[in-house]
Amino acid sequence: MLSRIYAIFRARNLEFVRDRGSMSWNLILPVALMFGLSFIFGAEDRPQYTIGVLQDSDVIDETAHPFLATRYMQFTVETDLTDAQRKVARHQLDLLVEFDGTPRYWVNPDSPTGYFAELALLQADDGSIEKASIEGDAVRYVDWVLPGILGMNMMFSSLFGVGYVVVRYRKNGFLKRLHATPLRSIEFVIAQIASRLMLIMTITSFVFVGTSFFLDIRMDGSYLLLFLVALVGAVALISMGLLVASRVTSEELAGGLLNLVTWPMMLLSGVWFSLEAADDWVQQFAMIFPLTHVLNSARAVMLDGAGFAEIAPSMFALLAMSALFLSAGALMFRWRSS
Numbered sequence: 001m002l003s004r005i006y007a008i009f010r011a012r013n014l015e016f017v018r019d020r021g022s023m024s025w026n027l028i029l030p031v032a033l034m035f036g037l038s039f040i041f042g043a044e045d046r047p048q049y050t051i052g053v054l055q056d057s058d059v060i061d062e063t064a065h066p067f068l069a070t071r072y073m074q075f076t077v078e079t080d081l082t083d084a085q086r087k088v089a090r091h092q093l094d095l096l097v098e099f100d101g102t103p104r105y106w107v108n109p110d111s112p113t114g115y116f117a118e119l120a121l122l123q124a125d126d127g128s129i130e131k132a133s134i135e136g137d138a139v140r141y142v143d144w145v146l147p148g149i150l151g152m153n154m155m156f157s158s159l160f161g162v163g164y165v166v167v168r169y170r171k172n173g174f175l176k177r178l179h180a181t182p183l184r185s186i187e188f189v190i191a192q193i194a195s196r197l198m199l200i201m202t203i204t205s206f207v208f209v210g211t212s213f214f215l216d217i218r219m220d221g222s223y224l225l226l227f228l229v230a231l232v233g234a235v236a237l238i239s240m241g242l243l244v245a246s247r248v249t250s251e252e253l254a255g256g257l258l259n260l261v262t263w264p265m266m267l268l269s270g271v272w273f274s275l276e277a278a279d280d281w282v283q284q285f286a287m288i289f290p291l292t293h294v295l296n297s298a299r300a301v302m303l304d305g306a307g308f309a310e311i312a313p314s315m316f317a318l319l320a321m322s323a324l325f326l327s328a329g330a331l332m333f334r335w336r337s338s
Contacts (some may be wrong), residue, residue, distance in 0.1 A: 047119045050274070051088060052078040054098040064099045073117070085134050088114070090303055091144045092274040095121065103129040110140045139303055143218040147209060148271035154230070155265060156289050157203070158237035159244070159258050162196050162266040166245040167254040171335065185333040188286050189326060200234045201227075221301035225308060227326055229301060229315070233294030236318045239325035240290060245327040251270035265289045270296070293317050 042328075051073050060075050068075060077082035078096065087093040088106050095117040096106040106122060107114045122128070137302050145162065169175045178188065205227070207277040211217055219226075244261065264299045268275065269291035275283050286292045293314035300306035 026108045036286065036327060048072045049094045049113055049275050050074050050076065050092070051263075052076055052084050052093040052096040054078050054081060054084055054096060055100055057073070065097075065103070065124070067097065067121050068099075070120055070124060086304075089134050090274075090299070091139065091141060097121065097129075101239060104132045105129060106132050106134050108139070108324075112141065139218060139300075142215055143303065144299065145272065146208075146217055147295050147302060148269075150208060150305050151233070151269070151291055151295050151298065152266055153207075154200055154234055154294075155205060155237055155262060158234060159198050159241040159262055160194060161199075162192055162238055162241035163248075163254050163258050164251060166192065166242065167248050167251050170249055171251065186330040189242055189330050189333065192242060193235065193326075196238050197231070197234055201231060204230055204234075215278040217302075220305035221307070225311075226301045229294060229297045229311065232296075232315055232318045232322070233290060236290040236294075236325065239322045239329065242319075243325045243329040246332045247334040249334075265291045268292070269294075287317075290318055290321050322331050 015126050029114055049072065053068070053075050055077060056079060058077055060068060060077060067073075076093075078087075078093075084093065084096050085106055088108050089098050090107065091111055091113075092111040094107075094111060103125070105118070107118045160333050166175075169178075175188075208217075212219070240261065241258070244257050245254055248257065259284075268286040270286070271291075275286060297306075297311040297314045304310075
């Protein structure tokens with residue numbers, strides 16, 4: 001019995017070692033992710049809180065108040081009070097302060113990070129700063145984070161659900177048999193998109209309805225428009241998954257490539273936290289990901305009551321990505337495993 005187990009054990013190890021693509025990705029991917037995340041998030045004294053400073057000047061004077069010299073705080077200049085208050089209400093800013101004239105500050109009472117930022121401010125203050133109220137309703141963190149959680153679930157279902165299935169079809173020879181039929185690659189790709197799209201939209205709608213019922217989720221915009229955002233976003237994500245799996249023959253390599261796509265998207269698309277305090281280049285880089293456009297549009301509809309005109313740029317970007325991924329995936333599609 002042990003000899004048979006050893007034979008299978010040795011064969012599987014040899015199979016993995018000889019699959020140079022899979023072995024390379026298993027070695028390169030963790031290192032690449034560590035270096036990338038260290039470069040983006042690992043700076044010395046990286047800020048943990050985002051503080052808006054309401055003033056007319058573009059330069060923040062740290063001598064204006066002891067709080068402005070607090071470590072692990074990212075201070076950004078805000079010139080418009082209404083817009084700054086909206087950012088606090090939407091968890092894009094943890095705290096808003098003003099030291100010109102009568103010192104005062106604004107905080108979202110439902111923000112966990114805002115609570116600790118407020119404690120730090122009050123500890124540094126001499127008791128003269130006043131707490132001002134936010135105009136309009138403050139958004140709960142659960143209202144803000146729900147689109148991120150649903151979007152992340154859509155991302156994993158689209159990329160891994162499609163990518164692994166296509167690679168497995170290719171590996172076990174199913175695609176080779178399909179290739180002997182009149183079926184064209186673009187027809188196979190469209191069928192895969194339609195199948196996965198129906199599943200994703202059904203599950204996402206069910207979870208959204210159930211969550212809204214039990215948690216009383218805020219919804220200021222149109223449900224139909226929100227459904228359209230999810231629909232277009234899911235098509236873009238599924239098309240990306242098909243593009244990744246269009247020529248890959250190894251499930252291990254497919255996993256590495258899909259992780260290389262999903263991890264940056266999950267961290268930079270605003271699933272768990274806002275990138276308001278991130279460098280401009282990081283925010284611009286995040287716009288290459290479909291999930292960023294999906295979450296920005298969904299939150300605009302749900303929390304701000306945005307109409308189609310406000311989210312149109314993101315919708316057109318998602319449609320362009322879908323066309324690009326779908327066309328490239330169909331052109332590069334590989335029926336055989338060798």
